[in-house]
Amino acid sequence: MQDVIGYRPEDAGATPSLFADYRSTVRRSPQRELIRIPYTLSEVTGPAGCWERLMGTALADLTTQHRDAPLGQRIIVSGRVLDENARPVPNTVVEIWQANAAGRYIHIRDQWDAPIDPNFTGAGRAITDAEGRYRFVTIRPGAYPWGNHRNAWRPAHIHLSLLGPAFATRLVTQLYFPDDPLIEIDPIANAVPMPYRNRLVARFDIATTVPNWALGYLFDIILKGRAQTPFEDHDHAH
Amino acid sequence: MHTESPDLETRNVAPRQDNLDPALFGQTPSQTVGPYFHYGLPWKGAADLVGASEMGARPDLFPAEHYVLAVAREHPAPLGEVVELRGRVLDGEGQAVVDAMVEIWQANANGRYASPSDPRDEVPLDPNFIGFGRTATDATGVWRFRTIRPGRVPGPGNSLQAPHVAVSVFGRGLLTRLATRIYFEDGEGNDTDPVLAAVPAERRATLIAHRDPGGAWVRDIVLQGADETAFFAL
Ligand SMILES: [Fe+2]
Numbered sequence: 328m329q330d331v332i333g334y335r336p337e338d339a340g341a342t343p344s345l346f347a348d349y350r351s352t353v354r355r356s357p358q359r360e361l362i363r364i365p366y367t368l369s370e371v372t373g374p375a376g377c378w379e380r381l382m383g384t385a386l387a388d389l390t391t392q393h394r395d396a397p398l399g400q401r402i403i404v405s406g407r408v409l410d411e412n413a414r415p416v417p418n419t420v421v422e423i424w425q426a427n428a429a430g431r432y433i434h435i436r437d438q439w440d441a442p443i444d445p446n447f448t449g450a451g452r453a454i455t456d457a458e459g460r461y462r463f464v465t466i467r468p469g470a471y472p473w474g475n476h477r478n479a480w481r482p483a484h485i486h487l488s489l490l491g492p493a494f495a496t497r498l499v500t501q502l503y504f505p506d507d508p509l510i511e512i513d514p515i516a517n518a519v520p521m522p523y524r525n526r527l528v529a530r531f532d533i534a535t536t537v538p539n540w541a542l543g544y545l546f547d548i549i550l551k552g553r554a555q556t557p558f559e560d561h562d563h564a565h
Numbered sequence: 566m567h568t569e570s571p572d573l574e575t576r577n578v579a580p581r582q583d584n585l586d587p588a589l590f591g592q593t594p595s596q597t598v599g600p601y602f603h604y605g606l607p608w609k610g611a612a613d614l615v616g617a618s619e620m621g622a623r624p625d626l627f628p629a630e631h632y633v634l635a636v637a638r639e640h641p642a643p644l645g646e647v648v649e650l651r652g653r654v655l656d657g658e659g660q661a662v663v664d665a666m667v668e669i670w671q672a673n674a675n676g677r678y679a680s681p682s683d684p685r686d687e688v689p690l691d692p693n694f695i696g697f698g699r700t701a702t703d704a705t706g707v708w709r710f711r712t713i714r715p716g717r718v719p720g721p722g723n724s725l726q727a728p729h730v731a732v733s734v735f736g737r738g739l740l741t742r743l744a745t746r747i748y749f750e751d752g753e754g755n756d757t758d759p760v761l762a763a764v765p766a767e768r769r770a771t772l773i774a775h776r777d778p779g780g781a782w783v784r785d786i787v788l789q790g791a792d793e794t795a796f797f798a799l
Contacts, residue, residue: 330721334799342595342740349597351738354657355788361798364763367720369731369746370799372680373670374697381695382608383635392633406584411592424605432601433631436664448631450605486599488606490697493682494670494731495799497742501596505583518740519594526593528583533575546584549593551799 333366334495334551335411340523348514350475366495373493378420378454387453389423389465397447399428399466401541404502404529407459408489411552415459421548422488423463425449430469430483439472464541470509482509482516491550502546503528595742598735600664603627603701607666610637612700614712615647621700643694645674645713649781650747650774653706654734657789661706665736667786669698669710669747671729676716685719702736708786714749720759727754727761734786744797747784748773768795 344356364370374381390396404423408416426432426449429441433448449468453461468483484501491497503510505528510516516524526549535543570576582589598606603623609632612621617637624632650669654662672678677688679695694713702708712730720726727748734743748755750773755761761769771794774784787794 336798338591340589340591340594344739344741344743346740349738349740352740354660355662355736355738356740357743357793357796358657358789359768359793359795361796362764363798364760365721367726367760368678368683368718369670369672369726369729369760372678372682374679374695375681377679377695381635381697386633393630411590413590422606424602426601433604433627434601435626436600445630448604448633450631450633486596486602486605488598488602493680494733494744497668497733497744498593498595499598499735499742500593502584505578505581515596515740519596522582522589523591523594525582525586526584526589526591527596530583530585531578533577549591551592 331366331368331371333371333554334493335554338411340519340526342518346514346518349518370495371493373490373496375492376418382420382452385453386451387463389447389449389451389463392448393446395446397427397444397466399447401464402467403462403464403535403537403541403543404485404546405460405462405535405543406546406548408455408461408491408548408550409459410550414552415455415457416491416550417455417457417459419455419489419491421453421455421461423451423465423485425465425468425485426471428466428469430471441469441471467504475514480509482507482513487548489548489550496550498548498550500548501527504544505529505531595740597737597740598666600737602666604631604634607699607701608634608636610635612698612710613637614694614696614698614710615642616711618711620709620711621698623701623703641693643673643691643713647711648714649709649711650730651707651709651781652783652785654702654708654736654786655706655788659790661702662736662788663702663704663706665702665706665708665734665739667700667702667708668733669712670731671696671712672715672718674713674716676718678718717754724757724759725754727752727758729758729760732786734788739788743788744799745786745794746772749782750775764795771795
């Protein structure tokens with residue numbers, strides 16, 4: 328017998344898969360209702376404690392990956408990974424990728440007229456500590472234009488990818504900056520209804536800011552939580 | 566005569582509603598992976614759960630000096646039958662999705678997950694198998710994994726699930742992760758599998774891979790339309 332405790336469903340802030348203002352969703356989003364399946368071991372398990380073997384060593388400082396320092400405003404992005412029951416998610420992987428300070432990605436499909444920075448790749452990876460904390464050093468990415476509609480510009484953002492403890496907790500999202508007027512006219516951010524959209528806006532924090540070195544931003548990432556509290560160190564069979 | 570404010574060095578900006586507002590505490594909403602994830606997520610070897618090939622990455626999409634991800638490492642082969650699993654990702658017009666990312670999560674040949682949340686110590690782990698894979702689709706929308714055929718894993722009550730691989734799909738234009746499964750057409754227990762049973766009968770075929778003449782297991786992932794893959798609410 329292997330009855331498992333599942334994870335909670337999406338909450339009121341969930342992003343819909345179809346948001347017509349973001350045009351690529353129109354032909355790529357499922358039209359049938361998602362099927363609710365029984366939770367099994369397959370959905371409540373996930374890789375753990377093997378991040379170095381799986382993905383390599385941590386890359387928490389994106390400003391020291393090349394010969395010289397990248398151009399742009401040096402920033403610290405830090406926070407905790409928690410579940411929605413407010414428990415820390417320790418020893419979990421946080422992957423990030425972003426554009427450079429001019430808003431250009433190191434990618435052949437990004438061909439707009441902004442400079443490449445040879446000293447900036449924009450990919451990072453960190454593992455949360457026992458309290459669920461992570462910390463990246465990077466540069467603030469620039470805004471960039473995209474082809475969704477005439478004069479469309481993405482607000483400055485950092486892409487984030489988390490696995491969490493289970494297949495059910497997988498999350499890919501984006502972090503935005505608090506002083507950015509482009510957020511409110513961005514179809515991708517706007518797919519998230521207010522006020523929940525503000526969950527994607529980092530906080531500038533003077534205590535995280537390092538004097539004479541880097542501005543600090545805080546961003547907590549909240550993964551799905553268990554539907555009930557699991558018994559610690561017990562087989563869940565009943 | 567001016568007196569410095571006592572909190573000058575620690576004063577924060579005026580509060581506004583943001584990520585840390587306690588009134589907003591809850592699940593961080595999903596956003597698209599976008600079209601530019603290739604230098605940040607799928608590492609060389611991420612799609613090869615058996616050997617040390619470079620399957621999974623797309624180093625052709627960015628300069629070599631900006632490849633900072635992991636490289637595949639030699640390791641002993643895992644136990645079990647090696648299988649190739651592949652398919653295309655197709656949109657609602659049948660067009661190949663060339664900027665999608667597909668991940669798999671599966672049990673080892675014994676039917677045990679390499680996860681602390683699988684409490685069955687009596688079912689052996691395989692030190693050479695984690696069971697997590699990731700790949701970008703190629704220029705023709707094809708994804709491909711080299712893995713082992715998973716063993717059977719218990720389901721609710723006294724049920725036993727048929728061999729399956731849990732699948733996540735991401736891409737430009739996908740605001741959320743799409744979750745589904747892939748089963749094998751000759752899989753023992755397909756007819757009694759509790760998750761397949763939750764899928765309407767006429768849509769079950771969208772989860773079942775067929776063996777092609779070359780021996781690979783093939784299943785397209787259709788994002789939208791008449792043959793739309795059955796995706797799950799988790
Ligand atoms: Fe982006």
